[in-house]
Amino acid sequence: MIDVDRLRAETPGTRNVIHLNNAGSSLMPQPVIDAIHRYLDHEIGYGGYETQSVFADELDSVYGTIAELINASSTEIAISDSATRAWDMAFYSMPFDEGDRILTTTTEYVSNWAAYLHLRDTKGITVDVVPNTSTGEIDVEALELMVDADVKLITLNHIPTNSGVVNPAVEVGRVAREHGIPYLLDACQSTGQLPIDVAEIGCDMLSATSRKFLRGPRGEGFLYVRSEFLDQLDPVFVELHTAPVVLPDRFELRNDARRFETWEKNYASVLGMGVAAQYAIGIGIGAIWERIEMLAGTARQLLGEIDGVTVRDLGAVKCGIVTFEVEGRQVLEVRELLSERSINVSTSTQISAPVDMHDREIEGLVRASFHAFNTTGEIDELVGAMRVIA
Numbered sequence: 001m002i003d004v005d006r007l008r009a010e011t012p013g014t015r016n017v018i019h020l021n022n023a024g025s026s027l028m029p030q031p032v033i034d035a036i037h038r039y040l041d042h043e044i045g046y047g048g049y050e051t052q053s054v055f056a057d058e059l060d061s062v063y064g065t066i067a068e069l070i071n072a073s074s075t076e077i078a079i080s081d082s083a084t085r086a087w088d089m090a091f092y093s094m095p096f097d098e099g100d101r102i103l104t105t106t107t108e109y110v111s112n113w114a115a116y117l118h119l120r121d122t123k124g125i126t127v128d129v130v131p132n133t134s135t136g137e138i139d140v141e142a143l144e145l146m147v148d149a150d151v152k153l154i155t156l157n158h159i160p161t162n163s164g165v166v167n168p169a170v171e172v173g174r175v176a177r178e179h180g181i182p183y184l185l186d187a188c189q190s191t192g193q194l195p196i197d198v199a200e201i202g203c204d205m206l207s208a209t210s211r212k213f214l215r216g217p218r219g220e221g222f223l224y225v226r227s228e229f230l231d232q233l234d235p236v237f238v239e240l241h242t243a244p245v246v247l248p249d250r251f252e253l254r255n256d257a258r259r260f261e262t263w264e265k266n267y268a269s270v271l272g273m274g275v276a277a278q279y280a281i282g283i284g285i286g287a288i289w290e291r292i293e294m295l296a297g298t299a300r301q302l303l304g305e306i307d308g309v310t311v312r313d314l315g316a317v318k319c320g321i322v323t324f325e326v327e328g329r330q331v332l333e334v335r336e337l338l339s340e341r342s343i344n345v346s347t348s349t350q351i352s353a354p355v356d357m358h359d360r361e362i363e364g365l366v367r368a369s370f371h372a373f374n375t376t377g378e379i380d381e382l383v384g385a386m387r388v389i390a
């Protein structure tokens with residue numbers, strides 16, 4: 001059982017707002033805030049490189065903590081400055097040739113989609129979208145039927161930015177493994193929200209962010225690369241930390257996932273991300289997920305009962321992201337009206353998930369996203385406000 005009062009006492013932001021924008025950027029808990037302050041105070045007082053040395057062990061332990069969060073090993077983790085860069089480092093390091101196919105989902109995030117179009121135009125790869133089942137998640141049987149010798153990557157969005165669905169990552173992993181196809185999982189919205197076990201999922205690469213359901217600081221993310229898969233990638237960039245130049249005419253790639261990093265980092269925030277992962281592990285990701293499902297399920301039901309509000313979520317398994325339209329109201333207007341009542345939500349537009357929003361003919365959605373520190377009282381506030389707005 002989660003001690004909600006403790007979670008809220010440890011989350012200063014809950015005293016100011018009803019924060020239902022955890023899929024955008026969540027509220028940091030006190031231990032994360034303290035770690036960042038502690039690091040920065042030292043850096044201000046003693047210098048950047050010197051502070052890095054003093055905190056070397058703590059910084060190194062971040063890799064182990066993140067690995068524990070997703071059941072990987074610490075050598076399989078690279079720290080990056082966002083989920084997008086983590087994902088890019090994997091995707092752009094794939095040795096694609098003209099005619100190669102990649103299989104992806106309707107709900108792909110816009111930045112990943114842009115990268116597919118980029119390599120379509122520059123390398124001549126083909127991007128094929130796997131249809132959904134009638135309940136809205138990727139159709140694993142259809143995926144399997146689409147596999148042929150040209151498919152060089154299966155790339156899945158675990159939880160899309162805009163539609164409430166949880167895609168069946170484990171079942172997709174089974175298809176990828178059976179056919180020996182590399183599998184890249186975008187776990188940006190799922191990390192910190194629900195249990196992730198890369199061994200069970202069977203993905204070769206996974207990208208995630210710090211600021212969303214993990215509740216770490218902004219400007220951090222990480223990439224997992226399965227150790228046996230590491231050498232199948234050709235790193236798109238190299239530099240001194242990732243590929244030391246051992247002789248003037250020779251460099252050697254690092255033999256772990258950190259070959260996808262950069263030397264320079266915002267170490268205060270790296271530490272913060274590690275503490276956020278530790279905090280989530282301490283609460284128990286299973287318990288966090290259970291509470292998020294309960295809160296989001298309740299909100300979906302109550303919002304759906306309001307005249308003029310239509311909940312648009314997909315999925316047999318739904319997550320903490322609740323999306324809805326309001327008759328006669330623009331989504332930005334709804335966000336502003338809620339903000340005036342100290343309720344933070346965000347919006348998804350056609351830009352965020354272009355294929356899905358286009359296919360479903362949706363212009364925009366209001367997105368309320370729940371974390372374990374939210375309460376049913378806050379849902380009542382949201383629902384009350386929405387009744388007035390609608």
Ligand SMILES: Cc1ncc(COP(=O)(O)O)c(C=O)c1O
Pocket residue numbers: 023082083084085109111157159160161186188189209221
């Ligand atoms: C599903 C998904 N993937 C990737 C990203 C990109 O994450 P970041 O902004 O940390 O690069 C987002 C951000 O909203 C997302 O929702």
